[in-house]
Amino acid sequence: MFNRVLADFAREFQLSRNKRVLLVLDQAGWHISHQLKLPEGLDLFYLPAHSPELQPAERLWPLTNEVVANHTPRSLSELEELLVLRCQKLLKQHDLVKGLTCYHWWPMTRAV
Structure with a gap:
């Protein structure tokens, strides 16, 4: 489901190699899954654990x-x-x- 959300986000904002977004996330399991498929133009930055x-x-x-x-x-x-x-x-x-x-x-x- 998170892969779908990321793909929809990238499509909505027309992300590409030349138009990038840095998305800041916590370390929830679905955010750090090895099955994550990152669309082109989207980079992830993870917050430290236990830092609300x-x-x-x-x-x-x-x-x-x-x-x-x-x-x-x-x-x-x-x-x-x-x-x-x-x-x-x-x-x-x-x-x-x-x-x-x-x-x-x-x-x-x-x-x-």
């Missing part, structure tokens, strides 16, 4: 998982619909997301 502070989005997983914790979607479409609705709600909860992902050392940007 380098990947602030890791702290958001419990918020997205919450919607399916006590619900068993019958299809991939139903799962996607549940997650999209949850993410739309999270987009409105700036303080909650900021509190989980903005570390004291993280550079702050001004809102435009």
